[in-house]
Amino acid sequence: MITKEQYLTSIKALNHRVFIQGETVDSIVDHPISRPPVMALAETYAQAEREDKKELYTARSHLTGEPINRFLHIQHGIDDLIAKISMLRDMGKQTACCFQRCAGTDCINAVYSTTCDIDREYGTPYYERFKEFLKYLQQYDLVPAACMTDAKGDRGRSPSQQVDKDQFLHIVEEKKGGIVVRGAKLHITGGVNSHELIVMPTRTLTEQDKDYAVAFAVPADTTGVTFIYGRQPSDTRRLEASQTDIGNLHYGGCEALVVFDDVFVPEERIFMKGEYPFAGRLVELFAANHRASYGGCKVGVGDVLIGATALIAEVQGTDKSSHVKDKIAEMIHLNETLHAGALASAVKGCRNPCGSYTVDHLAANSCKLNITRFPFEISRLAQDIAGGLLVTMPSLKDQQHTEIGGYIKKYFGGKAGVDSETRMRLLRLIENITLGTGAVSYLTESIHGAGSPQAQKIMITRLVDMDSAKAAAKNLCGI
Ligand code: SF4
Ligand code: FE
Numbered sequence: 001m002i003t004k005e006q007y008l009t010s011i012k013a014l015n016h017r018v019f020i021q022g023e024t025v026d027s028i029v030d031h032p033i034s035r036p037p038v039m040a041l042a043e044t045y046a047q048a049e050r051e052d053k054k055e056l057y058t059a060r061s062h063l064t065g066e067p068i069n070r071f072l073h074i075q076h077g078i079d080d081l082i083a084k085i086s087m088l089r090d091m092g093k094q095t096a097c098c099f100q101r102c103a104g105t106d107c108i109n110a111v112y113s114t115t116c117d118i119d120r121e122y123g124t125p126y127y128e129r130f131k132e133f134l135k136y137l138q139q140y141d142l143v144p145a146a147c148m149t150d151a152k153g154d155r156g157r158s159p160s161q162q163v164d165k166d167q168f169l170h171i172v173e174e175k176k177g178g179i180v181v182r183g184a185k186l187h188i189t190g191g192v193n194s195h196e197l198i199v200m201p202t203r204t205l206t207e208q209d210k211d212y213a214v215a216f217a218v219p220a221d222t223t224g225v226t227f228i229y230g231r232q233p234s235d236t237r238r239l240e241a242s243q244t245d246i247g248n249l250h251y252g253g254c255e256a257l258v259v260f261d262d263v264f265v266p267e268e269r270i271f272m273k274g275e276y277p278f279a280g281r282l283v284e285l286f287a288a289n290h291r292a293s294y295g296g297c298k299v300g301v302g303d304v305l306i307g308a309t310a311l312i313a314e315v316q317g318t319d320k321s322s323h324v325k326d327k328i329a330e331m332i333h334l335n336e337t338l339h340a341g342a343l344a345s346a347v348k349g350c351r352n353p354c355g356s357y358t359v360d361h362l363a364a365n366s367c368k369l370n371i372t373r374f375p376f377e378i379s380r381l382a383q384d385i386a387g388g389l390l391v392t393m394p395s396l397k398d399q400q401h402t403e404i405g406g407y408i409k410k411y412f413g414g415k416a417g418v419d420s421e422t423r424m425r426l427l428r429l430i431e432n433i434t435l436g437t438g439a440v441s442y443l444t445e446s447i448h449g450a451g452s453p454q455a456q457k458i459m460i461t462r463l464v465d466m467d468s469a470k471a472a473a474k475n476l477c478g479i
Contacts, residue, residue: 014221021229037097044091097248106290112127115127143195149185151184160209179264181260193254196217197225204279287451288364292345292363295339301433312423386430
């Protein structure tokens with residue numbers, strides 16, 4: 001395993017092509033917009049270095065027996081599934097944002113078991129290839145980004161029916177020793193902070209879409225790969241020299257558009273090539289893993305928001321009020337319900353044919369559907385308790401001003417003994433999580449990350465045992 005500092009050095013050394021707001025970036029570690037996301041991901045290394053967190057953040061590689069970061073572990077039992085979710089809650093609580101490394105965790109677990117299934121059906125060599133790749137990731141403690149969502153073009157048409165064939169990433173040429181691919185993957189979490197990119201199909205595919213049934217890995221700085229960094233609300237506050245109004249002083253999440261413009265993929269890095277019946281299964285497996293993960297990371301962010309809300313009630317003198325107590329209880333209840341769903345998906349997890357374990361799909365999808373709703377309600381309650389000052393307050397810079405600072409200190413102090421800066425910092429943090437850069441992680445990502453709500457409803461409807469439910473009803477009413 002490598003240290004946080006070694007991770008930062010390795011990302012600095014990457015020679016990948018990244019654009020932020022129309023300009024190329026030399027070092028994403030040092031750019032003020034991308035530094036907080038890099039630091040959030042770096043915490044996955046820092047936590048693993050801590051003696052008291054070793055059990056949660058490390059595991060033993062089933063391939064080499066060596067200690068590895070849990071983010072690179074293939075789950076081999078219910079305990080592993082539970083530990084991952086507990087670890088993600090802990091990380092969410094440390095960072096209050098998407099810390100980006102778990103999409104890769106869920107991806108390697110999905111590709112691991114799917115390549116095994118493909119090989120059983122077709123006698124292909126993908127499973128052994130993937131295991132070699134995984135050993136490499138584990139040996140150097142690297143971050144692989146999960147690249148799934150395609151541009152999709154006309155959503156009423158399949159990949160092969162698109163007017164512009166690149167709307168879904170596809171194979172454009174077969175060469176000696178590999179393939180050439182073209183397309184783009186959207187909303188890629190932590191793409192710019194990762195050493196490797198693992199590409200998977202985005203949907204079920206038919207025989208006509210064979211060229212789109214492709215999974216592979218390439219280093220992030222491969223020729224032809226371009227990252228275009230996604231904007232977030234209030235992101236340019238990070239460009240202000242004082243940094244006083246950013247709310248979350250240390251961390252943030254990030255997503256990017258990743259373009260693959262005729263990228264060569266060597267044979268040993270190809271994990272699916274044309275086996276279209278397995279595309280949908282790979283998507284479902286990744287989605288179930290990642291949907292359960294949300295019942296870890298978002299709950300950790302919820303912990304921070306609940307803490308900040310309880311504190312703001314204290315400094316404003318409303319903490320003894322019965323309706324405030326009731327609202328905070330409601331926030332806790334919603335947050336714990338989310339976590340319970342993820343834990344249920346782990347406890348009910350099952351063994352894959354290759355020996356690894358996967359969460360229960362019905363429970364994972366139900367958990368994620370709650371995630372599309374409850375963080376919004378928790379945020380609403382936080383804003384209710386915080387009050388309108390949350391969005392009308394001047395800058396903390398005004399508070400430090402020689403002429404007007406006195407007014408801010410006098411009128412924004414809250415209850416006696418509380419200084420205005422304490423109150424303003426808490427409000428800025430709540431603002432960040434529910435309206436600013438942090439809201440990308442906590443709210444919009446909760447709807448669309450790991451698949452939009454309708455995708456979960458489709459899975460829930462498909463997976464439920466409706467026949468036995470109907471039979472139970474009929475039995476009880478004498479039909
Ligand atoms: Fe990890 Fe959550 Fe971000 Fe997904 S949304 S990468 S599970 S922190
Ligand atoms: Fe996500």
